[in-house]
Amino acid sequence: MVIEEVDLKPPTADEVRIKIRASGVCHSDYHHWENEFGSVLPLVLGHEVAGVVDTVGEAVSTVRPGDRVVNAMGHRCGECFYCLKGEPYLCTPPADAPLLKRFPRIWKGNQGINSFAAAGGFAEYTVVPATQVIPLPEDVPFEVGALVGCGVATGFGSVVNTAKVQPGSTVLVIGCGGVGLSVIQAAAVVGAAKIIAVDIRDNKLTYAQQFGATHVINASREDTIQRVRALTGGFGADYAFEVVSHPKTIEQAYESLRKGGVAVVVGISPIDAQVTIDPLAMMRTGRTIMGSAFGNIRPAIDFPRIFELYRAGKLHLREMVSRTFTLPEINEAFQALGAGEVVRGVVVFD
Ligand SMILES: [Zn+2]
Numbered sequence: 030m031v032i033e034e035v036d037l038k039p040p041t042a043d044e045v046r047i048k049i050r051a052s053g054v055c056h057s058d059y060h061h062w063e064n065e066f067g068s069v070l071p072l073v074l075g076h077e078v079a080g081v082v083d084t085v086g087e088a089v090s091t092v093r094p095g096d097r098v099v100n101a102m103g104h105r106c107g108e109c110f111y112c113l114k115g116e117p118y119l120c121t122p123p124a125d126a127p128l129l130k131r132f133p134r135i136w137k138g139n140q141g142i143n144s145f146a147a148a149g150g151f152a153e154y155t156v157v158p159a160t161q162v163i164p165l166p167e168d169v170p171f172e173v174g175a176l177v178g179c180g181v182a183t184g185f186g187s188v189v190n191t192a193k194v195q196p197g198s199t200v201l202v203i204g205c206g207g208v209g210l211s212v213i214q215a216a217a218v219v220g221a222a223k224i225i226a227v228d229i230r231d232n233k234l235t236y237a238q239q240f241g242a243t244h245v246i247n248a249s250r251e252d253t254i255q256r257v258r259a260l261t262g263g264f265g266a267d268y269a270f271e272v273v274s275h276p277k278t279i280e281q282a283y284e285s286l287r288k289g290g291v292a293v294v295v296g297i298s299p300i301d302a303q304v305t306i307d308p309l310a311m312m313r314t315g316r317t318i319m320g321s322a323f324g325n326i327r328p329a330i331d332f333p334r335i336f337e338l339y340r341a342g343k344l345h346l347r348e349m350v351s352r353t354f355t356l357p358e359i360n361e362a363f364q365a366l367g368a369g370e371v372v373r374g375v376v377v378f379d
């Protein structure tokens with residue numbers, strides 16, 4: 030990534046411009062930084078954005094200049110089949126929807142520049158639809174707000190909205206990055222009795238314990254499925270969350286379940302990845318495998334809940350920000366994420 034001056038189109042009637050104060054460094058940015066997804070360049074990455082509203086379009090009545098806000102990752106057009114069903118995390122606007130005609134928002138001369146996840150958050154300003162921003166309470170720091178905008182909401186929503194984890198259950202979490210640790214924290218909040226964390230890095234497993242894991246498995250030295258069986262009286266886990274984004278760990282999550290257990294795919298697997306499931310065993314064991322799209326989050330409902338749990342000391346979100354970076358240190362921030370050195374890095378702006 031390089032830092033350049035570019036032009037940002039002013040907000041249209043229903044948009045807001047945000048002066049960004051914090052922008053989280055998330056794995057979905059990392060995939061593009063590594064160019065694993067055939068990114069269309071040039072591209073401004075960054076999508077976990079918190080800041081202060083700077084300018085609003087004339088039709089915007091929900092926020093005003095000076096308001097602290099979080100950008101809720103993705104888009105919710107409010108008009109498509111899924112939005113009308115109350116499933117905005119599946120929003121699929123028609124190809125000619127005005128929402129999709131706003132891009133590119135960023136220009137350098139005649140060159141249009143893409144904005145990752147419609148945000149382009151590693152920048153001093155961004156313009157997003159007003160429907161995409163959620164108020165950030167005064168006592169919640171911008172860094173925390175930024176994490177809630179994607180990673181924390183995804184992990185929390187996977188537990189609370191997608192799987193609806195029951196108190197007293199056993200929860201397996203494979204992958205202990207920012208989203209995995211959010212799954213662990215949410216599982217603790219809803220009263221999981223056993224939370225088994227799996228990773229291949231010992232420092233991540235130490236974090237997992239700090240955030241609520243009751244047992245840890247280092248998958249580079251131990252067999253995950255065997256250990257889970259041993260920890261559950263031979264039965265297997267009630268729920269298994271896959272946050273690594275790999276077909277093998279998805280299969281492991283599924284195979285670690287008890288009969289009737291639920292595996293949840295949270296991670297973003299590589300394009301064309303395939304998973305093998307034995308359908309006869311699936312029928313006989315009554316297991317479920319489900320996908321969680323952005324934690325089935327409805328931001329206007331779920332973000333305030335997350336902020337309340339943070340204020341109540343039940344979600345330890347400040348502790349997840351293990352390092353902050355300035356914009357000129359942006360590549361360093363990605364290297365730190367890739368090396369597994371940070372729980373979450375956040376780029377902060379004055
Ligand atoms: Zn929609």
Ligand SMILES: [Zn+2]
Binds near residue numbers: 056076102
């Ligand atoms: Zn993200």
